[in-house]
Amino acid sequence: MTTSYAELKAQIAELEKQAFQAREAEISNAKNKIREIMQAYSLTIADLGGTAKVTKPRKPVEVKYRDNSTGQDWTGRGRAPKWLEGKNKEDYLIK
Incomplete structure (x- = not known):
């Protein structure tokens, strides 16, 4: 069975x-x-010999570029966003 x-x-x-x-x-x-x-x-x-790994919280990366007309921003890390394509990123640099 x-x-x-x-x-x-x-x-x-x-x-x-x-x-x-x-x-x-x-x-x-x-x-x-x-x-x-x-x-x-x-x-x-x-x-x-044990150690407790203490990790500090990371500070968020500051925004370097902003489109004031739309409010969109970018830190400057990674791939550039679509709103910045074909534009001079220096024009959007936050000073």
Whole structure:
């Protein structure tokens, strides 16, 4: 007798649930072991060579060119916009 598609999907869902629960239990056990070892040897994250990468928010690029008649602008980076095609970009330079 063959197993139906619906039955296989139900089995997959149950196995995924079991796998998630097993992973959560293993992670919890690993964290406890790590915590115990770190406490026993008075270790810190810095002792392990771990570094937290801190990223600073980037300042937006300032606009260099503006078409005052339409209000459109461009930073001067990347491909030039359509509104600037065939025109001298120096005429639109913000001073």
